[in-house]
Amino acid sequence: MLGKMKRHKISREEKRAILAEFTLMDDIFMRVVLQDIKCTEYILKVLMEKKIKVKEQHLQMDLKNLQGRSLLLDCLCEDEDGKLYNIEMQNDLEGASPKRARYHASLLDMHGLDAGEKFTQLPESYVIFIVKKDILNLQKQIYYVDRRIRDSEEYFLDGSHIIYLNTEITEENAFGDLVRDFQRKNPQEMHSAVLARRVKELKESSMERKGGTAMNMALEKLLAVGREEGREEGREEGREEGREEGESRTAQLMGVLAEQGRLEDIKKASLDQEFRKQLLRELKL
Numbered sequence: 287m288l289g290k291m292k293r294h295k296i297s298r299e300e301k302r303a304i305l306a307e308f309t310l311m312d313d314i315f316m317r318v319v320l321q322d323i324k325c326t327e328y329i330l331k332v333l334m335e336k337k338i339k340v341k342e343q344h345l346q347m348d349l350k351n352l353q354g355r356s357l358l359l360d361c362l363c364e365d366e367d368g369k370l371y372n373i374e375m376q377n378d379l380e381g382a383s384p385k386r387a388r389y390h391a392s393l394l395d396m397h398g399l400d401a402g403e404k405f406t407q408l409p410e411s412y413v414i415f416i417v418k419k420d421i422l423n424l425q426k427q428i429y430y431v432d433r434r435i436r437d438s439e440e441y442f443l444d445g446s447h448i449i450y451l452n453t454e455i456t457e458e459n460a461f462g463d464l465v466r467d468f469q470r471k472n473p474q475e476m477h478s479a480v481l482a483r484r485v486k487e488l489k490e491s492s493m494e495r496k497g498g499t500a501m502n503m504a505l506e507k508l509l510a511v512g513r514e515e516g517r518e519e520g521r522e523e524g525r526e527e528g529r530e531e532g533e534s535r536t537a538q539l540m541g542v543l544a545e546q547g548r549l550e551d552i553k554k555a556s557l558d559q560e561f562r563k564q565l566l567r568e569l570k571l
Contacts, residue, residue: 301502305489307549310468310481311418311453313360313375314553317345319484320361320373328480330363330371332464333414333428333449339366349393357393370394370411382415387431387448395446410445416468420452427455427462536562538571 308315320326323340330338343363350356361373372390376382394411415421422429431448434441453469456462463477473489476482539562543552555562 301544304544304549304552307471308489309471310485311375311377311416312549312553313377315488316375317360318488319481320345322484323363324480325484326361326363326373328478329373329464330365332460333451334412335460338371340364341366349397351393351396357389359390362394364409368409370398370409371414372412373414373416375416377418379419379421382417382421382450387413387415391446391448408445410447412447412449414449414451416451416453418453420454422450422452425455427452427457427459427465535566535571539565539569542569542571 310316310319320343323343326343327338327340330340340363343361344359345361347359347362348356349359349362359372360375361371363371363373365371372394374382374390380386390413391411394413395408398409398411399405399407420426429448429450429452431450432441433444433446451461451465453465456465456469467476467478467481470476473482473486476485539555540552543549543555543565551561551565555565
């Protein structure tokens with residue numbers, strides 16, 4: 287057994303190594319990028335193929351249904367015309383399934399109408415999934431999903447829309463440019479000046495400055511998940527030393543992975559106990 291270990295604090299340099307590996311496909315990074323509303327407006331402009339002016343925006347907004355079940359939305363915003371947009375970055379199929387999209391849309395409807403308002407006042411809504419895989423398997427770069435009347439070419443104009451941007455396909459058009467920007471680590475290689483400026487600001491700014499502070503908090507939240515899991519593993523052993531040891535080993539693991547620039551492994555280790563144990567064995571920690 288390992289003896290009592292010195293706790294490893296993730297250094298500023300290690301955090302910068304993690305930051306260097308981030309792309310906009312990483313939801314933790316995307317959420318901080320979207321704190322600049324101009325970035326949200328640019329993404330919506332490309333996807334909607336028209337200029338959008340965002341009046342109000344909420345990141346990581348917790349919505350509940352009538353039974354009290356919560357859903358944490360990555361980005362919920364409203365434009366000047368009162369239309370609602372829910373932007374979600376999803377790297378797994380289950381998180382962007384058609385029924386998940388339906389549930390998102392239903393929550394927007396539930397929270398889009400105040401008591402006493404008429405149903406005709408229900409705002410038009412767009413649930414937008416930016417996905418790593420082609421979840422609908424039709425080999426399209428972008429999917430615009432609307433209800434239609436069976437045996438007719440007419441649309442059922444309920445004002446509810448779902449959009450999938452498939453980042454597996456990068457065509458030579460505005461959608462392809464956006465996808466490539468989502469996948470690039472280096473802001474100097476990005477097509478959009480708006481996104482590039484924000485990414486550069488976050489990756490190069492001091493951790494004490496405004497943008498750097500927001501990113502630092504997001505990184506600490508990610509790393510804290512892994513440390514808490516380590517504490518839980520120690521508690522299961524029923525020993526205070528086990529709790530401290532589990533936390534220390536997990537912190538050490540995160541530090542080593544940061545030094546090696548293994549961002550994907552950090553994220554996976556933070557959420558997957560078996561994978562974390564595998565890495566601890568691999569690195570002999």
